[in-house]
Amino acid sequence: MAEVPEHLLKRSAERRKALGLPGGEGADDASAEAAAEAPTPAAEEAAPIAASVSDEGAITEDKGGVPAHLLERARKRKAVLAGEDPGATAGGGGVATATKVAPIAAPVGTGPGGHTQRLLTVVKSGSIQQTRAEAQDKVHTWPHLLVVEFAAALAMTATLLIFSAIVRAPLLGLADVNQTPNPSKAPWYFLGLQELLTMFHPMVAGVTIPGMGLFILMMAPYVDSNPSNKPNDRKFAISLFTLFLMFWSVLVIIGSFFRGAGFNFVFPWNDGIFFEL
Amino acid sequence: MANGNGSNGNRNGGLKLGARAKEMGGKVGNSQVVTSIIRPGSIFRKGYTDSPRNRSYVIMNSVLYHLHPVKVKRHAVKVSYTLCLGGLSFFLFILLTVTGIFLMFFYRPTEAAAWSNVQQLETAVWFGSLVRNMHRWGAHLMVLTVFLHMSRVFYHGAYKAPREFNWVIGVVLLLLTLMLSFTGYLLPWDQLALWAVTVGTNMMGYTPVFGSQMRYALLGSKEISGDTLLRWYTLHVLLLPFVIVIFMAIHFWRVRKDGGISGPL
Numbered sequence: 001m002a003e004v005p006e007h008l009l010k011r012s013a014e015r016r017k018a019l020g021l022p023g024g025e026g027a028d029d030a031s032a033e034a035a036a037e038a039p040t041p042a043a044e045e046a047a048p049i050a051a052s053v054s055d056e057g058a059i060t061e062d063k064g065g066v067p068a069h070l071l072e073r074a075r076k077r078k079a080v081l082a083g084e085d086p087g088a089t090a091g092g093g094g095v096a097t098a099t100k101v102a103p104i105a106a107p108v109g110t111g112p113g114g115h116t117q118r119l120l121t122v123v124k125s126g127s128i129q130q131t132r133a134e135a136q137d138k139v140h141t142w143p144h145l146l147v148v149e150f151a152a153a154l155a156m157t158a159t160l161l162i163f164s165a166i167v168r169a170p171l172l173g174l175a176d177v178n179q180t181p182n183p184s185k186a187p188w189y190f191l192g193l194q195e196l197l198t199m200f201h202p203m204v205a206g207v208t209i210p211g212m213g214l215f216i217l218m219m220a221p222y223v224d225s226n227p228s229n230k231p232n233d234r235k236f237a238i239s240l241f242t243l244f245l246m247f248w249s250v251l252v253i254i255g256s257f258f259r260g261a262g263f264n265f266v267f268p269w270n271d272g273i274f275f276e277l
Numbered sequence: 278m279a280n281g282n283g284s285n286g287n288r289n290g291g292l293k294l295g296a297r298a299k300e301m302g303g304k305v306g307n308s309q310v311v312t313s314i315i316r317p318g319s320i321f322r323k324g325y326t327d328s329p330r331n332r333s334y335v336i337m338n339s340v341l342y343h344l345h346p347v348k349v350k351r352h353a354v355k356v357s358y359t360l361c362l363g364g365l366s367f368f369l370f371i372l373l374t375v376t377g378i379f380l381m382f383f384y385r386p387t388e389a390a391a392w393s394n395v396q397q398l399e400t401a402v403w404f405g406s407l408v409r410n411m412h413r414w415g416a417h418l419m420v421l422t423v424f425l426h427m428s429r430v431f432y433h434g435a436y437k438a439p440r441e442f443n444w445v446i447g448v449v450l451l452l453l454t455l456m457l458s459f460t461g462y463l464l465p466w467d468q469l470a471l472w473a474v475t476v477g478t479n480m481m482g483y484t485p486v487f488g489s490q491m492r493y494a495l496l497g498s499k500e501i502s503g504d505t506l507l508r509w510y511t512l513h514v515l516l517l518p519f520v521i522v523i524f525m526a527i528h529f530w531r532v533r534k535d536g537g538i539s540g541p542l
């Protein structure tokens with residue numbers, strides 16, 4: 001059987017204590033109790049059948065009992081098995097587990113402890129099913145996750161709404177192919193690439209580097225063969241990625257704020273900012 | 278109701294009205310129409326009680342089951358783990374779809390009309406300016422959240438087995454997000470749009486061997502023109518959203534099939 005996590009056992013024990021149920025102290029008591037309880041439902045299930053045999057008419061078909069003709073058929077069959085005359089009306093068989101038992105007037109208390117069934121064996125789930133999943137500490141999606149998501153969505157909507165009410169999106173003059181603004185800049189997320197253009201041949205900066213970058217990014221999971229996700233085991237991967245992030249951010253920031261007319265290097269505090277979103 | 282507790286109003290009448298409203302509510306809540314729409318376990322159903330069974334039903338018996346399992350790992354619910362970045366990227370996409378549809382009512386993708394349409398939207402349409410601002414700032418923000426989401430995933434090592442392929446799909450999503458943003462950038466047809474796109478597309482012309490063909494296919498002409506506008510408009514409002522929705526569906530499905538959120542660290 002899968003292990004029940006420690007804290008769940010503890011929680012259950014506390015709850016049991018609070019409810020005044022037995023087994024509040026340890027898990028062992030709880031399982032013992034469960035075992036003791038187990039036969040009860042089965043006994044209850046068997047009871048109506050027994051009752052209908054012993055006291056015909058008490059629970060009839062229309063009351064949800066076993067149909068009368070079936071009961072009659074079962075009684076005859078059992079009588080045959082017991083070597084009796086099937087025509088005899090007196091006495092019924094026991095229930096399923098007591099097939100070989102000689103006819104009894106009222107089939108109560110055939111087993112030890114007065115039960116009408118026997119517990120043959122307890123089959124642990126692990127022995128007949130392959131249970132691969134470990135028990136995990138889980139919570140219900142509703143409300144725990146949905147509430148968080150809802151709050152995040154609401155906060156995002158509010159932020160965007162307020163920001164948009166205050167800050168206007170730019171709309172410059174009508175597009176004119178004959179009037180090149182100076183400087184001309186790509187959208188901010190491409191400014192790193194535009195920055196590379198100042199250093200490399202356009203094909204290298206515009207095609208080779210971004211192409212390789214994307215390819216490496218896609219291959220990252222297949223290149224990184226370290227199975228651990230603990231930061232301490234991944235110092236190299238983390239350093240590399242941080243370096244990449246910093247390198248890229250610096251390029252975007254330079255392209256955004258430190259490039260003026262002719263895409264020449266300027267200081268924004270001297271020459272102003274040439275940047276539109 | 279106004280007469281419920283008016284100073285000289287009929288108190289009795291008010292009570293009756295309240296009781297009647299309650300009764301009406303009960304009737305409506307139990308009617309076949311309502312019960313046929315709202316499935317068992319819904320929090321909107323009459324008599325919802327907070328029980329483990331109903332908590333499961335809320336997910337299992339609703340369209341949410343397409344997105345979420347009934348239970349999730351406890352640590353996955355902590356905001357400090359995912360920082361909600363993937364979810365927020367998705368939510369921004371929804372906001373952008375809604376505001377974008379609004380903008381479409383007022384915009385024609387032609388050289389002659391595009392710019393003045395946007396200007397009219399800013400000045401003459403109710404909430405036009407606000408919605409345009411939301412669409413534009415939301416778009417920039419989405420590029421940012423997707424990028425940060427990717428970084429979060431990397432730092433958690435969440436791209437490792439069995440999630441390798443979802444990372445690859447993620448990179449495609451990043452590309453699609455950038456393309457959506459970039460195609461939208463041209464649509465106002467102002468100086469900013471024209472020249473930003475000129476700079477961006479000039480780079481593609483340097484692709485070896487078929488560079489100029491690629492640029493031509495992208496622009497629909499030798500230089501940026503009205504044809505480019507129509508082409509990018511179609512990409513922006515139809516093709517790219519269609520494709521990104523498919524990839525998002527696969528992305529979310531894989532998150533679940535790969536055993537839910539990674540971790541804990």
Ligand code: HEM
Pocket residue numbers: 359361362363364366367423424426427430433435436440443444445446447448449450451454525528532537538539540
């Ligand atoms: C349109 C863009 C994207 C959307 C809407 C999106 C959405 C999501 C969502 C909702 C999750 C669930 C966990 C979370 O919120 O962090 C997720 C997980 C994930 N995403 Fe994305 N994502 C996008 C782009 C990306 C990108 C660019 C990458 C990587 C290159 C990526 C890789 C992953 C991976 C590997 C997971 C599993 C993480 C884990 O199990 O901890 N996604 N994504």
